[in-house]
Amino acid sequence: MGIAVSAAAQAREHPPIGTSGPIGWLRANLFGTWWSTAVTLLLGWLLLRWAWGLIDWGVVHAVWTVPQTPQGGPDPARCRALQGAGACWAMIGDKARFILFGQYPYQQQWRPALCVLLFIALYGVSASRRFWRRELGYLWVLVLAAILALMWGGFAGLPFVANDQWGGLPITLLLSTFGLALAFPLAVLVALGRRSRELPVVRLLCVLYVELIRGVPLISLLFMASVMFPLFMPEGMNPDKLLRAQVAFILFAAAYLAEVVRGGLQALPKGQTEAADALGLSYWAKVRLVVLPQALRLVIPPLVNTFIGFFKDTSLVLIIGLTDLLTAGKVALADPVWTGFAREVYLFLAVIYFAFCFAMSRYSRGLEAHLAAARSR
Amino acid sequence: MTQAAADPRYGAAPPPRRRWRLSWNDPRTRNLAVQAAAIAVVAAAVWYLAGNAGRNLAARHIATGFAFLHRVAGIPIAEQPIPYDPATSTFARALLEGVLNTLKVSLAGIVLATILGTFVGIARLAPNWLLSRLAAVYVEVLRDIPLLLQLLFWYTLLQTLPAPRQAVHLGPAFLSNRGLRLPGLVWQPAHSWAALAALAGVVLSVLWARRARARQDATGVRPPVWPVAVALIIGLPVAVWAVLGAPLGFDVPVRKGFGFAGGVTVSPEYAALLAGLVIYTAAYVAEIVRSGIEAVPRGQWEAAGALGLRRGAILRMIVLPQALRVIIPPMTSEYLNLTKNSSLAVAIGYQDIVSIASTTLNQTGQAIEGIAIIMAVYLVISLTISLFMNWYNARVALVER
Numbered sequence: 077m078g079i080a081v082s083a084a085a086q087a088r089e090h091p092p093i094g095t096s097g098p099i100g101w102l103r104a105n106l107f108g109t110w111w112s113t114a115v116t117l118l119l120g121w122l123l124l125r126w127a128w129g130l131i132d133w134g135v136v137h138a139v140w141t142v143p144q145t146p147q148g149g150p151d152p153a154r155c156r157a158l159q160g161a162g163a164c165w166a167m168i169g170d171k172a173r174f175i176l177f178g179q180y181p182y183q184q185q186w187r188p189a190l191c192v193l194l195f196i197a198l199y200g201v202s203a204s205r206r207f208w209r210r211e212l213g214y215l216w217v218l219v220l221a222a223i224l225a226l227m228w229g230g231f232a233g234l235p236f237v238a239n240d241q242w243g244g245l246p247i248t249l250l251l252s253t254f255g256l257a258l259a260f261p262l263a264v265l266v267a268l269g270r271r272s273r274e275l276p277v278v279r280l281l282c283v284l285y286v287e288l289i290r291g292v293p294l295i296s297l298l299f300m301a302s303v304m305f306p307l308f309m310p311e312g313m314n315p316d317k318l319l320r321a322q323v324a325f326i327l328f329a330a331a332y333l334a335e336v337v338r339g340g341l342q343a344l345p346k347g348q349t350e351a352a353d354a355l356g357l358s359y360w361a362k363v364r365l366v367v368l369p370q371a372l373r374l375v376i377p378p379l380v381n382t383f384i385g386f387f388k389d390t391s392l393v394l395i396i397g398l399t400d401l402l403t404a405g406k407v408a409l410a411d412p413v414w415t416g417f418a419r420e421v422y423l424f425l426a427v428i429y430f431a432f433c434f435a436m437s438r439y440s441r442g443l444e445a446h447l448a449a450a451r452s453r
Numbered sequence: 454m455t456q457a458a459a460d461p462r463y464g465a466a467p468p469p470r471r472r473w474r475l476s477w478n479d480p481r482t483r484n485l486a487v488q489a490a491a492i493a494v495v496a497a498a499v500w501y502l503a504g505n506a507g508r509n510l511a512a513r514h515i516a517t518g519f520a521f522l523h524r525v526a527g528i529p530i531a532e533q534p535i536p537y538d539p540a541t542s543t544f545a546r547a548l549l550e551g552v553l554n555t556l557k558v559s560l561a562g563i564v565l566a567t568i569l570g571t572f573v574g575i576a577r578l579a580p581n582w583l584l585s586r587l588a589a590v591y592v593e594v595l596r597d598i599p600l601l602l603q604l605l606f607w608y609t610l611l612q613t614l615p616a617p618r619q620a621v622h623l624g625p626a627f628l629s630n631r632g633l634r635l636p637g638l639v640w641q642p643a644h645s646w647a648a649l650a651a652l653a654g655v656v657l658s659v660l661w662a663r664r665a666r667a668r669q670d671a672t673g674v675r676p677p678v679w680p681v682a683v684a685l686i687i688g689l690p691v692a693v694w695a696v697l698g699a700p701l702g703f704d705v706p707v708r709k710g711f712g713f714a715g716g717v718t719v720s721p722e723y724a725a726l727l728a729g730l731v732i733y734t735a736a737y738v739a740e741i742v743r744s745g746i747e748a749v750p751r752g753q754w755e756a757a758g759a760l761g762l763r764r765g766a767i768l769r770m771i772v773l774p775q776a777l778r779v780i781i782p783p784m785t786s787e788y789l790n791l792t793k794n795s796s797l798a799v800a801i802g803y804q805d806i807v808s809i810a811s812t813t814l815n816q817t818g819q820a821i822e823g824i825a826i827i828m829a830v831y832l833v834i835s836l837t838i839s840l841f842m843n844w845y846n847a848r849v850a851l852v853e854r
């Protein structure tokens with residue numbers, strides 16, 4: 077008897093079907109009000125139609141391979157026959173290595189590929205908090221030197237490849253990573269200079285530098301590097317285009333990074349510097365041992381976000397004619413065999429850029445949450 | 454400060470100034486030396502670079518100075534906000550066209566990106582799961598793809614439109630790979646008067662709103678503001694136009710040869726640049742709006758809900774005005790970014806200031822002057838936007854007593 081009653085009571089304790097479980101979730105999140113229902117239906121319909129269109133274009137009607145012509149080149153006739161109804165992935169298959177590595181000698185393209193892997197490994201190691209110590213700095217120097225050596229070659233039987241033949245993804249990674257690595261020390265100095273109260277002249281110079289660079293578009297700096305820089309060099313000295321663009325990037329990045337670092341310096345409680353002064357530390361000892369270790373830790377998430385910005389901004393070298401990933405894609409489009417398949421190429425490029433930027437932004441958000449949790453403990 | 458005033462041991466007299474010694478151990482000497490060294494290094498660098506530049510320019514027979522501004526440019530310009538003729542107009546006028554084109558795309562971009570971004574930002578917080586997910590995907594995807602790639606994509610897409618001969622009819626307008634051809638209004642004096650009336654309507658509405666607020670403060674009764682403002686801003690010009698005989702004439706485009714005659718054109722370059730800038734920047738604006746709304750304490754929502762306001766009304770009347778204080782500083786830098794990003798126009802052939810200045814420096818060889826012009830223009834625009842936004846920020850900032 078008693079058992080039966082409790083069973084009945086249990087049955088009654090089940091929540092009504094409409095407020096929990098999948099149906100409850102649907103009601104709460106998709107069909108709460110008539111307004112919400114209308115939005116859901118409209119968006120759902122648009123999404124389905126669009127997704128179907130994409131699958132239809134990118135999978136169902138897509139051409140994955142094309143036959144060879146008697147001359148040995150690819151024959152795009154099958155792609156042309158589609159007249160835009162399906163994607164021509166065969167073009168990406170044919171051009172992927174050019175887009176990724178540019179004019180780099182075909183037989184040697186394992187070298188830039190290895191460099192890309194080294195870059196990714198370097199990011200991966202730097203992302204892990206376990207490795208945040210002094211040795212990481214040495215590792216960066218070592219890996220970046222190894223990457224340059226591998227790209228140039230000229231030793232151990234590797235043929236020398238001049239850097240006007242470099243191209244594609246390695247250029248994008250080189251410009252952004254070297255830009256960050258070399259701009260960072262400069263940025264720290266500029267941020268400290270901007271904060272110094274005892275040196276008004278230095279502060280003024282730092283303010284001028286940062287505001288001038290941040291006030292003008294990156295393109296004008298790249299133009300400066302490509303057309304104005306040679307005018308300022310002594311006769312006979314003409315650094316190549318990649319180096320000039322790299323210098324422009326470093327100057328650009330340093331101004332933005334300096335502002336990020338300054339944010340970290342400002343967030344540091346004043347008591348820290350006062351305590352360091354009270355201990356009788358010299359200025360540089362104070363900065364090195366007390367201020368920077370704390371301030372930089374605070375600004376790692378915004379630093380990653382700034383780095384994402386640089387990574388995307390490297391695509392601007394298209395305008396001064398350097399072969400980075402985007403330029404290589406555009407050059408591939410100009411191939412008369414494959415002309416007219418721009419959507420496929422741009423989609424391919426977008427996926428690569430997205431993969432890098434998305435990974436970094438997820439990482440930055442996770443780190444931010446972690447640091448916020450650590451602070452509030 | 455307060456401590457110094459309260460404690461008689463402090464504040465009575467400043468600490469004695471230490472005498473300045475000419476020794477490396479005196480911080481003042483050290484600071485002076487460091488700053489003198491900094492000035493010397495910068496001056497030496499400038500002197501060295503200027504010397505090189507002078508020698509190089511002389512060796513290449515490149516003129517210096519801005520005299521070229523008064524020469525005939527001969528640069529064909531497709532998009533002309535003010536009348537321009539390549540055969541007679543000067544470089545100065547060509548550059549002015551570029552500046553106006555930059556302003557044209559930046560201002561439209563700022564307005565549209567703000568509107569789109571605000572909607573997406575609000576949509577991210579919407580109770581509807583599908584809507585908020587889609588908004589999140591929009592933000593995430595568009596922020597992680599370089600703007601230049603997006604611009605090229607939109608431009609390519611617009612170029613795949615049919616040629617003018619097979620142009621798509623959209624009512625009286627034509628859509629083709631030469632852009633969108635719209636019917637233009639034939640401007641008549643009555644329209645100028647109506648525009649003036651609209652301006653007067655705005656001024657009168659502001660005055661009325663001020664009076665209404667004063668009245669509300671005095672009596673607690675709020676006179677209607679919106680109906681009056683609508684009547685003044687829309688009704689007044691319409692009335693003026695009707696009184697002057699309601700002239701209305703359209704310049705409808707027609708096919709002619711390989712192109713069109715009549716009407717006004719939105720070029721594909723302008724459309725692609727504007728679309729790219731708006732869609733890209735809106736993703737950032739959406740994040741700013743979202744974090745601004747989230748910064749408003751939950752209690753504000755709950756209190757407003759307890760008063761019986763609906764979600765839309767809460768958002769409009771309670772949350773957004775408070776969120777605005779958090780939103781404005783980052784929004785300012787986003788507007789600046791959009792303006793600077795409009796310089797990517799050069800990649801798709803829209804003739805903004807960067808594009809025209811770079812053509813100029815190719816024709817004259819005067820790279821230093823050309824780049825100086827680009828930088829000066831952007832610095833002036835950046836400063837203007839910053840000043841305006843700082844003024845606005847000061848207006849909406851919380852005034853604490």
